[in-house]
Amino acid sequence: MVSDKTIGRISVYRRLLKEVAAKGETNVFSHQLATMAGCTPAQVRRDVMTIGYSGSPARGYDVAELIDSISAVLDPPEHEGIALVGVGNLGRAMLSYFVGRSPRLAIVAAFDEDPEKVNRVIHGCRCYPVNDMEQVIRERGIREAIIAVPAAAAQDAARRLVSAGVNGLVNFAPVRLWVPDGVYVENVDVTMALERVAYFARERVQERV
Amino acid sequence: MVSDKTIGRISVYRRLLKEVAAKGETNVFSHQLATMAGCTPAQVRRDVMTIGYSGSPARGYDVAELIDSISAVLDPPEHEGIALVGVGNLGRAMLSYFVGRSPRLAIVAAFDEDPEKVNRVIHGCRCYPVNDMEQVIRERGIREAIIAVPAAAAQDAARRLVSAGVNGLVNFAPVRLWVPDGVYVENVDVTMALERVAYFARERVQERV
DNA sequence: TTCACGCTGTGAATCGTTTCACAAACACTG
DNA sequence: CAGTGTTTGTGAAACGATTCACAGCGTGAA
Ligand SMILES: NC(=O)c1ccc[n+]([C@@H]2O[C@H](COP(=O)([O-])OP(=O)(O)OC[C@H]3O[C@@H](n4cnc5c(N)ncnc54)[C@H](O)[C@@H]3O)[C@@H](O)[C@H]2O)c1
Ligand SMILES: NC(=O)c1ccc[n+]([C@@H]2O[C@H](COP(=O)([O-])OP(=O)(O)OC[C@H]3O[C@@H](n4cnc5c(N)ncnc54)[C@H](O)[C@@H]3O)[C@@H](O)[C@H]2O)c1
Numbered sequence: 421m422v423s424d425k426t427i428g429r430i431s432v433y434r435r436l437l438k439e440v441a442a443k444g445e446t447n448v449f450s451h452q453l454a455t456m457a458g459c460t461p462a463q464v465r466r467d468v469m470t471i472g473y474s475g476s477p478a479r480g481y482d483v484a485e486l487i488d489s490i491s492a493v494l495d496p497p498e499h500e501g502i503a504l505v506g507v508g509n510l511g512r513a514m515l516s517y518f519v520g521r522s523p524r525l526a527i528v529a530a531f532d533e534d535p536e537k538v539n540r541v542i543h544g545c546r547c548y549p550v551n552d553m554e555q556v557i558r559e560r561g562i563r564e565a566i567i568a569v570p571a572a573a574a575q576d577a578a579r580r581l582v583s584a585g586v587n588g589l590v591n592f593a594p595v596r597l598w599v600p601d602g603v604y605v606e607n608v609d610v611t612m613a614l615e616r617v618a619y620f621a622r623e624r625v626q627e628r629v
Numbered sequence: 630m631v632s633d634k635t636i637g638r639i640s641v642y643r644r645l646l647k648e649v650a651a652k653g654e655t656n657v658f659s660h661q662l663a664t665m666a667g668c669t670p671a672q673v674r675r676d677v678m679t680i681g682y683s684g685s686p687a688r689g690y691d692v693a694e695l696i697d698s699i700s701a702v703l704d705p706p707e708h709e710g711i712a713l714v715g716v717g718n719l720g721r722a723m724l725s726y727f728v729g730r731s732p733r734l735a736i737v738a739a740f741d742e743d744p745e746k747v748n749r750v751i752h753g754c755r756c757y758p759v760n761d762m763e764q765v766i767r768e769r770g771i772r773e774a775i776i777a778v779p780a781a782a783a784q785d786a787a788r789r790l791v792s793a794g795v796n797g798l799v800n801f802a803p804v805r806l807w808v809p810d811g812v813y814v815e816n817v818d819v820t821m822a823l824e825r826v827a828y829f830a831r832e833r834v835q836e837r838v
Numbered sequence: 839t840t841c842a843c844g845c846t847g848t849g850a851a852t853c854g855t856t857t858c859a860c861a862a863a864c865a866c867t868g
Numbered sequence: 869c870a871g872t873g874t875t876t877g878t879g880a881a882a883c884g885a886t887t888c889a890c891a892g893c894g895t896g897a898a
Binding site: 596608 | 630665667680795811814821831832
């Protein structure tokens with residue numbers, strides 16, 4: 421119903437609105453939010469309309485109410501624990517950031533095959549052996565996971581996660597995962613981002629000549 | 630001229646083509662590449678057409694030639710060094726991955742304000758004090774950078790990088806950077822990715838009911 | 839009370855991207 | 869060497885997302 425683009429942007433808007441609220445402002449206009457988010461006022465209004473909130477022509481949007489409306493769309497009804505597979509360099513960074521950060525979305529279990537890491541607590545999160553994956557995920561009712569294992573191990577990790585009940589994945593490995601219908605995968609491809617930046621950094625310069 | 634979507638996809642195709650080449654295959658059809666990349670054969674053909682390569686109706690695309698054609702678009706004419714600002718949890722992960730990885734795009738200098746990190750070599754990369762940023766970037770002719778500092782410090786890091794000559798940024802901080810025209814910014818927003826996954830994981834399940 | 843202003847909500851236009859659909863090309867077969 | 873089957877390249881259609889443009893409204897000023 422709501423497009424992935426809109427979902428992505430309202431997540432950004434909410435973060436910005438929290439900053440605005442922290443400054444003591446109670447209202448914002450679409451053009452202010454647009455400037456902060458790097459998009460157009462029309463885009464902001466369309467997105468706000470999509471999630472069913474509406475503001476006042478005179479005062480714009482009520483910051484607190486808009487945050488609540490966005491949260492009603494984005495936030496899971498109750499706390500959702502996230503699993504992390506692969507506690508390497510990137511996995512540890514994710515742990516340091518997403519353990520206990522948000523009340524609604526936080527990493528609650530990590531998995532690795534390395535005996536050095538297994539059964540230790542890393543950045544405040546218990547690291548389990550991969551063999552316990554299905555059990556821990558079922559017990560905790562985990563439905564989203566972050567994949568941060570080497571490319572060669574990613575597909576198998578995805579398969580195990582999905583079979584244990586996970587239906588949303590953030591994948592850092594540079595491979596396209598095969599998952600059944602109904603499972604949502606978001607690929608975060610840093611190498612691609614860098615190559616794109618390198619390309620457009622050159623292109624843009626040439627434009628200026 | 631070439632859209633950012635196409636640039637992103639050909640980066641993925643190239644990675645897949647290298648895997649295909651490693652298996653000893655010399656030719657691929659658009660439908661094979663499409664299956665691997667998770668898109669349609671028509672999309673692959675359109676992208677290949679866009680970069681000016683063409684295959685044979687009978688044998689599909691020559692793997693080596695297509696890799697070369699993509700590289701002619703993506704690769705900088707000579708080696709491009711990348712700078713990293715912020716050697717924290719995420720920055721170290723980036724270093725471990727992008728130091729010496731590709732012959733064309735590799736992190737060659739890191740910057741941090743923490744005296745503990747400055748002037749040490751981390752994952753094979755020298756970490757300089759932020760005050761040396763402009764000098765090192767100019768000396769090395771660096772034109773792309775990765776920002777991995779806390780949100781509050783990101784805008785200032787971007788400003789300094791750009792003033793030193795950088796015109797392409799990969800930004801991990803959850804803020805929208807203000808940069809002059811001609812500077813390309815790619816935001817990698819992991820929190821947004823997670824929120825999107827959580828949302829669509831729920832949505833998809835409901836669809837099935 | 840009336841007016842003028844500036845913002846929202848939204849139908850319609852526009853824009854960029856993806857997909858369709860098919861002619862032309864080629865290899866293989868008998 | 870004609871026939872068959874499969875694939876490419878690409879104009880044109882379809883699609884989805886963004887932007888335009890303006891009616892309608894509430895507010896503050898006079
Ligand atoms: N580090 C980066 O900046 C970066 C950038 C882009 C992409 N990536 C990708 O992210 C992934 C992780 O990168 P990294 O740098 O953290 O790698 P890493 O080698 O530091 O860590 C990988 C971890 O996964 C564990 N592991 C390996 N096989 C496993 C399995 N079958 N089950 C469970 N755990 C397993 C290892 O023990 C290790 O702890 C890789 O696919 C990499 O390509 C990383
Ligand atoms: N770690 C993650 O998984 C993750 C996920 C999403 C977003 N992020 C974002 O990425 C950024 C980095 O995250 P992190 O987890 O590595 O943080 P971190 O706190 O571990 O590291 C930040 C590093 O930046 C350095 N630093 C601070 N101010 C600086 C300045 N002005 N100039 C140079 N260096 C400076 C610090 O010394 C530290 O080494 C943050 O903006 C964070 O919001 C991180």
